[in-house]
Amino acid sequence: MPPSMPPPMSPPPFSREHAARVADPRVGGTLQRWLRGRAPQGEVADMVQTVLADLLPYPDPPQTVEGLITLGRTMLRNKLVDLHRYRTRVRAVE
Numbered sequence: 001m002p003p004s005m006p007p008p009m010s011p012p013p014f015s016r017e018h019a020a021r022v023a024d025p026r027v028g029g030t031l032q033r034w035l036r037g038r039a040p041q042g043e044v045a046d047m048v049q050t051v052l053a054d055l056l057p058y059p060d061p062p063q064t065v066e067g068l069i070t071l072g073r074t075m076l077r078n079k080l081v082d083l084h085r086y087r088t089r090v091r092a093v094e
Helices: 016-023 025-035 041-055 065-093
Strands: none
Touching: 016 025, 016 041, 016 065, 025 041, 025 065, 041 065
């Protein structure tokens, strides 16, 4: 009996053009510069990387690099608020 073939891979939920816009160095660089001074230095790269990963499958994404930067800043603001809330709770419990 021949070995069974794996199921075909489904296409990614985003286009190559969108992936190229997200990978544009201007997006990550701008987001890192914006976040510096607002978040602990050790968290900046991780937070930006998380936002870039979240932008890939984003439904109805902006069609420009500038639009992605704006959306990325909004997402970073939310993550920053979550970080500060978490740190406040941790201090209150200690």
